[in-house]
Amino acid sequence: MVEWTDFERATIQDIFSKIDYKSVGHQALSRCLVVYPWTQRYFASFGNLYNAAAIVGNPKVAAHGLTVMQGLEKAAKNLDNIKATYAELSVLHSEHLHVDPDNFKLLADCITIVVASVLGASFTAEVQAVLQNLWTDFERATIQDIFSKIDYKSVGHQALSRCLVVYPWTQRYFASFGNLYNAAAIVGNPKVAAHGLTVMQGLEKAAKNLDNIKATYAELSVLHSEHLHVDPDNFKLLADCITIVVASVLGASFTAEVQAVLQKFLAVVVSALGKQYY
Numbered sequence: 001m002v003e004w005t006d007f008e009r010a011t012i013q014d015i016f017s018k019i020d021y022k023s024v025g026h027q028a029l030s031r032c033l034v035v036y037p038w039t040q041r042y043f044a045s046f047g048n049l050y051n052a053a054a055i056v057g058n059p060k061v062a063a064h065g066l067t068v069m070q071g072l073e074k075a076a077k078n079l080d081n082i083k084a085t086y087a088e089l090s091v092l093h094s095e096h097l098h099v100d101p102d103n104f105k106l107l108a109d110c111i112t113i114v115v116a117s118v119l120g121a122s123f124t125a126e127v128q129a130v131l132q133n134l135w136t137d138f139e140r141a142t143i144q145d146i147f148s149k150i151d152y153k154s155v156g157h158q159a160l161s162r163c164l165v166v167y168p169w170t171q172r173y174f175a176s177f178g179n180l181y182n183a184a185a186i187v188g189n190p191k192v193a194a195h196g197l198t199v200m201q202g203l204e205k206a207a208k209n210l211d212n213i214k215a216t217y218a219e220l221s222v223l224h225s226e227h228l229h230v231d232p233d234n235f236k237l238l239a240d241c242i243t244i245v246v247a248s249v250l251g252a253s254f255t256a257e258v259q260a261v262l263q264k265f266l267a268v269v270v271s272a273l274g275k276q277y278y
Contacts, residue, residue, distance in 0.1 A: 004079050004080075004211075005212070005214070005215070007126075007130070008130045009079060011126075011127055011130040011131075012076050012079065012130060012131070013076065015115065015119070015127070015130075015131060016072075016073060016076050018118070018119060018122075019069075019115060019118055019119075020118075021066055021069035021070060021073065022062070022065070022066045022069075023118075024065075024069055024111065024114050024115060024118060025062075025064075025065030025066045025067070025068050025069035025070075026056075026061065026062040026065040026066070027065070027114045028065060028068070028069075028107065028110040028111040028113075028114045029061055029064060029065035029068060029107065029110070030052075030055050030056045030061055030065070031110040031113065031114065032103075032106055032107045032110040033049060033055050033061065034052045034055055035106075035110070036103075036106050039103050039106060039107075042097065042099055042103070043060075043061075043064075045060075046058055046060040046061060046064075047060065049061075068107070068111075071086075071089065072111075101138075102257070105260065108132075112128065112131055112132060115131065116128070125271055125274065126271070128271075129214075129268060129271040129272075132264070132267075132268075135210050135211070138257075138261070139261045139264065139265075140210060142257075142258055142261040142262075143207050143210065143261060143262070143265050144207065146246065146250070146258070146261075146262060147203075147204060147207050149249070149250060150200075150246060150249055150250075151249075152197055152200035152201060152204065153193070153196070153197045153200075154249075155196075155200055155242065155245050155246060155249060156193075156195075156196030156197045156198070156199050156200035157187075157192065157193040157196040157197070158196070158245045159196060159199070159200075159238065159241040159242040159244075159245045160192055160195060160196035160199060160238065160241070161183075161186050161187045161192055161196070162241040162244065162245065163234075163237055163238045163241040164180060164186050164192065165183045165186055166237075166241070167234075167237050170234050170237060170238075173230055173234070174191075174192075174195075176191075177189055177191040177192060177195075178191065180192075199238070199242075202217075202220065203242075203266075203269065206265070206268075206269050206272075207265070210265075213268050213269060213272045214271075214272045216272070217269065217272035217273050218272075220273060221272065221273050221274065232270075232273065232274040235269075235270040235273050235274065236270055239263075239266040239267070239269070239270055242266065243259070243262055243263060243266065246262060247259070
């Protein structure tokens, strides 16, 4: 069961109290059908979906968008039992409608974008993290599977080395590491290898505490923001390098679905590390 912090519970309730379900649902579903036109296949009975104007003006799209948001409201009111709340809908969409589960992620992204446009400046990084920090069984299993298949020392070394070579300005935070003059020096530097392992061990802690990543990274966030003064954009650069290295290690098994899960996980970690910056 997901364990929600008081901040997360309050934030979710606050979001739903500030949005108009009909408007957000309509905009989000319309956006999904326009941006990802292949999702229209599940709405053949809706009639005219020929272009953006037709989709936005279609009353069935508006009605179903409201239904989606009302379903999310039920989840928001049952945070400790979301699986049971969605049990019947899960059966309906999988066994009867045969909906590709990737489409749920696409619609979720569209809802996030619309909510961001509605809330404006109040839609901070922390609020976004709460809205998006929902882990499915597939995501949880995939994260554990990834970490079971990689060698932390090797991946960490390769990823940090790659980051320091491709983005040389990140070297400013590693002045004590000595020789970082070129790619060969960086790859051969034992301090780079050691710190790369430390990074991966930190990610392992997050992988084992998916429902409480912010608290897991609280001290590290303070360290990097208040003491080391690391530009938080660098976390994203390193996360991208980790993704690339993991892809090279896993090969063909690093499918688009697996990539999506890893990048979501790393995005949550990056957000947690940047918590003290906001």
